[in-house]
Amino acid sequence: MKLLGNGGAGVRLTDRISLGVLADVVPRDFIEDVLNRTGRREQRSRLLPAHVMVRFCMAMCLFFDDDYEEVMRKLVGSLKDMRSWSDSWHVPSTSAITQARRRLGDEPLRELFEDIAVPVAGPGTKGAWLRSWRLMSIDGCALNIPDTAANVAEFDRSNNGPNASAYPIVRVVGLGECGSHVLVDAALGGAPVGETTLAKELTRSFEADMLITADRSFYSFPAWQETLETGADALWRVKSDLLLPVARVLPDGSYLSAVFPPKLRNYHKKEILTRIRDGAMPHTTQAMVVRVVEYEIPDRERTEEHDTIRLITSILDPEDIPAIELATAYSERWEYESLLDEVKTHQRGPGRVLRSQSPEMVRQEIWALLLTHYSIRALMCRAADEADVDPDRLSFMRTLRVIRRQVTSQAAFSPSKTEKGTRGDDD
Secondary structure: EEEEOOOOOOOEEEOOOOOOOHHHHHOOOHHHHHHHOOOOOOOOOOOHHHHHHHHHHHHHHHHHOOOOOHHHHHHHHHHHHOOOOOOOOOOOOOOHHHHHHHOOHHHHHHHHHHHHHOOOOOOOOOOEEEEEEEEEEEEOOOOOOOOOHHHHHHHHHHHOOHHOOOOEEEEEEEEEEEOEEEEEEEEEEEEOOOOHHHHHHHHHOOOEEEEEEEHHHHOHHHHHHHHOOOOOEEEEEOOOOOOOOOEEOOOOOOOEEEEOOOOOHHHHHHHHHHHHHHOOOOOOOOOOEEEEEEEEEEEEOOOOEEEEEEEEOOOOOOOOOOHHHHHHHHHHHHHHHHHHHHHHHHHOOOOOOOOOHHHHHHHHHHHHHHHHHHHHHHHHHHHHHHHHHHHHHHOOHHHHHHHHHHHHHHOOOOOOOOOOOOOOOOO
């Protein structure tokens, strides 16, 4: 890590730079390593070096309502305090920042997120575990992006009837840790790409101690098979029209059944169910044994009707986990909706459109958005563990405001004259 003092002389710097406590999660040496691997380190001294632009992209996601120059003014105060900014420098113009974002590209932010985003819940983190399993969830959302020709060509709009989008969208499907609300992996795609397609990319992050939960839209036999091949266990809701014949009723009220690959003949299914009833296990290419848990919950619309929840799980023995605990654990999956709301509404702002005008900058902004959210949530989990409370007891918005205040309190540059109407969007 280089210290940039007056005259730009370079020496080793052991402290972290900028953005206050977020630097604890995204340290300078991680940034330097990613810049080296992606070949984005500048060949000559620049006003806006690549490591500063990584920090800027994160700051841009903290202060979504501010234009580029205002974001930079809030950022450079902390850089100056850490002696990583030359006194001879001035706050760069919007055009200079835009050009520096383009030079950086999206790859360093993506790789930085992939390097840093790991589960953070420890053995004592409340609400993060089901016995020895780490509770995880997969789900997706859509982010509106500026209506430019390049963005439409790359990502397209959603044309799904009444849910058609006015803006082009980027679909984001992620793997989240339910207890801490951190996102540990994500896949991006345009409007035509389905969430189930993107979810296939997330299996790279499944681990043997995880219990992966998912909503009914994600089930297919290949997806279920690929999930279990990673060594992780799964607890997924399935649609009511999925045939799950009873092979054997279990003492806790759940039952064993099987899921089958498409186009398997009915007489083969009957043979397999008979084998399961007799205690044998079929080959996984023919069928996969599942345990089925069914229960009712009050309708969310508060009518007199009840929703029937059908879950399938790879945990077959009720003595390992009884059905009531699986049903309770599945309700934790809805914590993921809070995670998505934090990214889409609280951090970005309700109904807001991302600022980037070109596809590469859109991807850069989204990876920066996810990296910033991860950093905030990782710090919150650390604080909750130290206080021995559930991370759900801590307010994301209050933490976000504290972090914003910490950054702005370090600002040391006076505002410079700027042209009116330059919000700071990539052009």
